[in-house]
Amino acid sequence: MALPAHDLFDVRSLLSEEERAVQEAVARFTDERVLPIIGDCFDQGRFPAELVPEIAALGLLGSSLPEEYGCAGLNAVSYGLICQELERGDSGLRSFVSVQSSLCMYPIFAYGSQEQRRRWLPEMAAGRVIGCFGLTEPHGGSDPANMKTHARRDGGDWVIDGSKMWITNGGLADIAIVWAQTDEGIRGFVLEKGMPGFSAQEIKHKMSLRASVTSALFFDSVRVPEANRLPDAHGLKGPLGCLTQARYGISWGPVGAAIACLDEALGYSKERILFGRPLAATQSAQIKLADMARRITLAQLLALQLGRLKDAGSMRPQQVSLAKWNNCRMAIDIARECRDLLGGAGITTEHGAIRHALNLESVITYEGTETVHQLVIGRELTGISAF
Ligand SMILES: Cc1cc2nc3c(=O)[nH]c(=O)nc-3n(C[C@H](O)[C@H](O)[C@H](O)COP(=O)(O)OP(=O)(O)OC[C@H]3O[C@@H](n4cnc5c(N)ncnc54)[C@H](O)[C@@H]3O)c2cc1C
Numbered sequence: 001m002a003l004p005a006h007d008l009f010d011v012r013s014l015l016s017e018e019e020r021a022v023q024e025a026v027a028r029f030t031d032e033r034v035l036p037i038i039g040d041c042f043d044q045g046r047f048p049a050e051l052v053p054e055i056a057a058l059g060l061l062g063s064s065l066p067e068e069y070g071c072a073g074l075n076a077v078s079y080g081l082i083c084q085e086l087e088r089g090d091s092g093l094r095s096f097v098s099v100q101s102s103l104c105m106y107p108i109f110a111y112g113s114q115e116q117r118r119r120w121l122p123e124m125a126a127g128r129v130i131g132c133f134g135l136t137e138p139h140g141g142s143d144p145a146n147m148k149t150h151a152r153r154d155g156g157d158w159v160i161d162g163s164k165m166w167i168t169n170g171g172l173a174d175i176a177i178v179w180a181q182t183d184e185g186i187r188g189f190v191l192e193k194g195m196p197g198f199s200a201q202e203i204k205h206k207m208s209l210r211a212s213v214t215s216a217l218f219f220d221s222v223r224v225p226e227a228n229r230l231p232d233a234h235g236l237k238g239p240l241g242c243l244t245q246a247r248y249g250i251s252w253g254p255v256g257a258a259i260a261c262l263d264e265a266l267g268y269s270k271e272r273i274l275f276g277r278p279l280a281a282t283q284s285a286q287i288k289l290a291d292m293a294r295r296i297t298l299a300q301l302l303a304l305q306l307g308r309l310k311d312a313g314s315m316r317p318q319q320v321s322l323a324k325w326n327n328c329r330m331a332i333d334i335a336r337e338c339r340d341l342l343g344g345a346g347i348t349t350e351h352g353a354i355r356h357a358l359n360l361e362s363v364i365t366y367e368g369t370e371t372v373h374q375l376v377i378g379r380e381l382t383g384i385s386a387f
Contacts (some may be wrong), residue, residue: 005266006259008293011300022078025058026085034089039349045204047092047172048211056127060086062105064295069109069121076315077307080252084303088256090360092212097166100124102246107188108178110241111233114327116190120175131175134164136241141166142213143387144179145236151180151187151220152258156226158182158189160219165382166366170200170215175336177230178219179239189224189234195281197222205338208362245318245365248310251323254331255296259333261338262292264352268342279341281329288341292334299327300320318380325373332360 007283012020033051043049055061060082062272079101105124108116108385121130134146149162160180169386170176176191176198191198197220197310208215230238266289269280279285306323309315335357339346343351349355364370372387379385 005262005289005293006296007300008209008297011297011304012253014304016079019075019081021080022074023081023085026082028059029054029058030085030089034086034093038090038093039352039355042090042193042355045210046137046214046242048095049172051093052127055093055097057124059125059377061102061127062109062121062125063134064101065105065109065121065125068164069117070125075307076248076310077304079249080307081304083249083253084256084259084263086256087253088260090211090355091253091257091363092209092363094249094253094256095168095209095212095363098246099133099251100131102249103133103242104175104177106245107238107242108190108231109135109232111188111230113226113231113236115227120190124195129174130169130170130172132167132176132217133217134170134176135243136164136166136169138163138165138216140238141366142369144239147179147186149178149180151182151189152223153182158224158226160189160191160222160224161220162239166203166219167200167215167217168209168366170214170217171202171380172213173200174179176217177242178217185235186233187228187237190218190228191222191224193356195222195224200375208360210358237344242318243367244320246325247320247374248306248315248366250363251306251320251327254327254360255299255303257360257363258292258296258299258334259307259337261353261356262289262296263287265292265338265341268345268351272343282377285341288337292337295330299330302326318376321373321376323369325365325370325377326362328360328364329370332357332364335360358372 044273062071064079065071083094110118148152151158151160164371174193177188178189200215200217203214269285272279302323335353339353339357342351346353377384
């Protein structure tokens with residue numbers, strides 16, 4: 001029997017029964033609920049919000065957080081598999097889950113008070129409260145220490161002025177985790193939709209992540225009570241801690257996008273008859289496909305080992321950087337190569353390759369660009385920061 005193209009090294013056999021069950025459930029959701037609609041959503045520039053209650057019912061929001069907050073209490077490998085299977089559908093849907101789980105629920109859990117956790121986490125796990133995460137500012141996302149958004153104390157409240165750019169879920173969100181400079185250093189705040197002076201504006205003309213909402217956020221003297229400040233977030237390590245969680249999931253997600261592209265290119269090249277034989281019968285097509293399978297296999301093993309380190313409590317941010325860099329690069333290259341194998345048919349969203357390739361332009365950019373992660377590894381190797 002032939003080895004499955006998307007799992008040449010039987011990585012599945014390294015998963016626990018629970019991890020396999022999670023993967024199967026999310027794979028079914030992607031096949032049945034996402035794939036039939038996602039091409040149209042991308043064309044129309046529409047986030048499929050109607051899927052959020054189902055995503056929540058599957059336990060995919062804040063899946064690694066404890067059950068006492070209404071979450072599934074799954075391990076890190078299961079969270080990775082969730083990201084992989086969702087992104088086999090579309091990077092936009094995976095981005096929605098990453099932001100809700102790693103960038104909004106995680107900081108409330110890790111840096112919030114017990115009241116804040118009880119107030120927001122169960123509602124967020126149920127998908128009734130949607131969150132966004134505002135760190136990036138218009139003048140330069142790679143250098144978050146140069147933060148201009150400012151919060152000043154005013155009696156028992158804080159008053160926030162500034163703006164954020166490229167914020168996933170921004171226009172959808174009921175709450176926003178906003179990072180602001182204060183006289184005491186960087187602090188994190190939970191802003192609520194409807195607070196006077198707080199607004200979101202959708203970013204249009206996107207050619208990437210079209211099935212995801214991306215917005216700019218504006219803060220015009222927004223008055224925020226002290227009860228909405230995350231008490232245990234101090235300095236830049238607050239947002240960076242969230243980014244490590246999200247980047248971990250993003251190390252897995254693109255593996256799913258690459259698998260989707262390889263599956264599609266395999267099917268297409270077996271049926272496409274050129275010069276009297278299937279495209280798949282040519283040496284050059286086979287070398288390309290084999291090379292994709294090789295890179296996917298390596299990425300799968302890298303993601304799984306990263307997950308095992310995370311579950312053991314020993315994962316380091318530098319390891320996350322290496323995995324995010326490698327797996328995004330692997331996936332975007334494969335998506336582009338699959339697009340090429342499909343010829344002219346590859347330029348429409350009737351097929352997934354171009355949608356994945358375009359989406360991966362965002363995935364390789366957000367949560368630290370490829371260059372940023374390369375510089376993290378360079379610093380680790382040399383001991384010299386070249387930022
Ligand atoms: C679709 C999408 C969704 C996003 N969602 C969110 C979100 O939810 N929340 C959020 O806070 N942010 C979000 N972002 C922002 C994202 O994290 C930033 O775009 C990213 O960090 C890069 O910042 P920038 O766009 O300002 O580019 P810049 O930082 O201006 O980078 C420009 C170029 O300079 C390169 N560069 C940077 N530093 C160096 C250096 N030292 N040496 C050499 N080259 C360098 C970069 O690699 C890049 O090629 C999102 C972005 C996109 C596209």
